Structure formats: structure tokens, C-alpha cells
Amino acid sequence: MLLEDVLKEYDYYCLAKGFTHKTMKNKRQELKQIKHYLINKRGIVELENITVHDLKAYVRYKQKSGLKPQSIVSMFKMIKAFFSWCEREEYIKVNIASKVDLPKVPKVILKGFTKSEVNEMINSFSYKNYFEARNKAIIAMLADCGLRAMEIRGLLSINVKETTILVNGKGNKERMIFISPALKRILIKYERIKNSYFLNKDTTDHYFLSYKGSEISHVGLDNVIKEAGRRAGIEDKKVSPHRYRHFFSVSCLLNGLDIYSLSKLLGHSEISTTQRYLQSLEDFELIKKAMPSSPLMNL
Template sequence: MVFEDVLEEYLYHCMARGYTQKTMINKRQECKNLKIYLKEKRGITELESITTFDLRAYFRIKQQAGLQPQSIVTMYKMIAAFFNWCEREGYLSENPISKVVTPKVPKKVLNGFTVEEVQGMIEAFSYKTYIEARNKAMIAMLADCGLRAMEIRSLTVENVKEKTLLIYGKGNKERIVFISPELKKILIKYDRMRKQYFKDKIIKEDCFFLTYLGTGLSHVSLYNVIKEAGKRAGVEDKRVSPHTFRHFYSVQSLLSGKLDLHSLSLLLGHSDITTTQRYLSSMNNEQLIDKATSSSPLMNMKGS
């Protein structure tokens, strides 16, 4: 089978599964890079002609070019997803990617937000204008619900319920996230200002969080809001991003002792609990001591 034809079918398969535009751009780019390499450097245009040696050579070139291990692993996952699909579809009897070894990625411990920093970022915005109220509500929701950037940007008015959020995550997977009373208080004020601001304006997209023009927020716009929150709150030497808020939500949920790892995994929309377990390894010593103390059998025997 012609490699290019199978690639095209695979990409349409991914689109049908509801992958985000950003994910599709990355997949197309990596598939294109592999296609060019195989054709120009190895003289391969047929899917069945691709061997493990060809793929090892491809990743070796990436390493020699100075790419970081994490970048190579990310590329590997995208290419592996294609070949695994080919095997499932019966296009390949043997999977050439199965014996390709990826470089080890050094473990980096994320320096997460403190409770005081998150509180400061929420309080950095007021209710004086629609944009200020919107920013406050977004920061509060990120901290209290652990949403991905794509999830908070695509959240619709219809999916903000009385006590829950209906979220469509990676692969368009549906899940329910709960709204705490503290977050609800902020959302009520924001929604009131949102309705007032757009009373005589045209809303162009059905997003809960809108720009002043009535359109949904772009990826860059959301990041700019978060960066501004960190700047106003004086957060330094930390990555101020949606993922760090997601990390904060996860760690605080585990520290509280009110959520088990499986429940947290469902709320985060993780397909594999091992992804959620990584948040445990990012806890600092002080946080681990607090968790150990609260779960101490002897401490819990007091007053029993």
C-alpha cells in the first residue's frame, strides 16, 4: 500500500475521533516529516517496506540534531499511534515501531503554586469591568476544577449547570466536573456582568468565556490572562500556565484526603491512572508530611 495514502486515511480517522485542531496540526506535521525522510533518505514510498531500522535511523537523526529527549518522545508517540492503528486495521502484519527504543526523559519536578499564590491570582482581578470579572472567574475555575486550556476555552454556556460543568476533553470524551460553592459565587457575579455587557452586543460564539468582541478566547489569549494574573500576584520562578493550575488542583485534592486517586483521575479526564500518579511524585516534603500526618492510623484513632 502507498504510505502517503494510508497516512491520509489515518489523519481522517483522527479527525473523526474529534482530536483538537492543535493536535491535528502536530500530527500532520510529524507525519509529513516522516514521509519526506522515508522518501528522500531511504527511497521508501510503500507502507510494507518500512522497517524498524528505518524508524530507528529517523529518531537517531532527531537526536543528532540536538532535540531534547522529551521532544523526541512526543514525536515517537505520534508516529507510534499511526503504526499501531495500521496494525489494528490489518495493514501491517508486523509493527516496525514496536522495537524502537526512545531516549530516557529526565524527571522534572514541577514547582507548583502555593495556596497563597493562587488566592493572590484570583484576587488580582476585580468586578469593575466585564474583562476583569471574566479573568477572575477563569483563574478561579482553573484552580478549582483542574481543567485543560482547551476545555476552559471551549466550555459553552449550556454546559455550565447549577452545580456541575459538562466537559468535553481529549478525544471529545465527556465528563462531569463539580462546582464548589466558592466558585459558584464567583461565576454568578461573572455571569451577571456577562449578560449586562452583551445586552446590546452580538455574541458570535457559544462560549461561556468571551472576548470583548463576543468571540471565544484563543490559546494565546488565555495564556496572556494567566501570565497577567501571575504578574499581578507577584508569582516568580514558576511556570504560570493552565497546566500548573491543573497540577495545583490535583495536589490539593490529594492532600485534602477527600479524593482517592481513581476519583481524581476521572475528574481530570485521564485515560490512565498512571498519568494521575505523577502528581504524587511532584509533592514536596512538607506536603507529603502533611498527607502522612492526616492519614496516620494513630492520629485518626483520637477520640474514637
């Protein structure tokens, strides 16, 4: 069976599964690269002719090109998923990708935000205009809810309730997030300024809007986050959505939330993902189960 044909069928399978645009883009890019390698470097055009040695050679090829271990592991997850699907469809007898040893990812201790730094970033924005109020609300929600960048950008106004937020996460999986009183106070002011700013103007249904009244772009959100770090004078740490999720996670655990509940709040399908995510927090598994507590309420 031609590799080209199988990859095309797999692409439609992934579309039917409802993967996000970003996930589809990453899958297509990586599978396109390995297809090009197998055809042009190894002379393989048939799926059945691919061996474990070919896949191991591809990993070595990626290593020589300078790709970091973490990137190789992330990349190969998509390749492994493809071969796993081929096995289920009985196009191959076994998933040969599962027999490939991957480089060990060095354990990196993430230097997270302190409560003081988060407080300074939130308070670096005012309520003097729509954009100041919007940016303050974005930073506050990132820190107090631990949302992903795509979840903040795609958040709809109808899903922000009185005390909860309905989040549409990875794989279109929905989850409910609690709105603390501290965050609610900021959101109330933001919504009032937003409604006044966009009065009689056409807008999308997104909760956070660009100056055009549309969804904030990836670059636009990144600029907001970097501006918060700049205003707060944070120079020794990368200011990113990931760091806010880390702050949220660590704060929740230190305030008594169990890791199983935290895993659900973060939108992780498996608790092992949460454990890897929090590898910088020593002995977090020893923290006893208790009621969840808001990071902002403890600033």
C-alpha cells in the same frame, strides 16, 4: 503499498474518530516530517519497506536536531499509533514502532503554586469591569476545577449549571466537574457583569468571551494567565494552565481525594497518566481514599 496512500487513509480514519483540531494538526505535522525523512533521507516510498532500523535512525536524527527527550517521546507516540493502526488493518505484520527504544525522560520536579500564590492571583482581579471579572473567574475555575486551556476556552454557557460543569475534554469525552461554593460566588458575580456588558450584543454561546463576544483565543487566554502571575509577583515559576491543573491535583489529594477519582476529574483515560502527571508529589499513592475537597474552600 505507497506510504503516501496509507498516510492519507489514516488521516481520514483519525477524522472519523473525532480527534480535536489541535490533535489532528499535531498528527499531520509529525507524520509529514517522518514521511519526508523516509522518502528523502532513506529512499523509502513503500510502507512494507520501512524497518525498525529506519525508525531508530529517525529517532537519532531528532536527537541530533536538538529535540528534548520528552518531545521525542511525545512525537513518537503519534508514529507508534500510526503503525499500530497499520497492523490492525493488516497492512504490516507487526507494529515495528513498538520495538524502538526511546530516550529516557529525566524526572523533573515541578515547582507548583502555593495556596497563597493562587489566592493572590485570583484577588489580583476585581469586579470593576467585564474583563476584570472574567479574568478572575477564569483563574478561579482553573485552580478549583483543574481544566485544560482548551476546555476553558471551549466551555459553553449552557454547560455551567448550578453546582456542576459539563466539560468537553480531549477526544470529545465529556465529564462532570463540581462547582464549590467559593467558586460559585465568583461565577455569580461574573455572570451578572457579563450579561450587562453584552446586553443587546451578538455573542457566541461560550461562557468566557472576548471583547468581540466570541470564543477567547489561545493567545488571549495565555495573556490572562500571564497577567495573573505578573500581578501576583510570581517570577520563579512558569504560570500556565498546566500549573493550575497541578495545583488542583495536589490540593485534591492532600485534602483526601483518591487518585482513581482524581483521574476521572482530570479527564485522564488511564490512571497511569495521572501517576506520571503527579510525579512531583512524593508518596501520593499512600494517601487514603476519602471525600473530595475543593482547593478554593481550603485557601
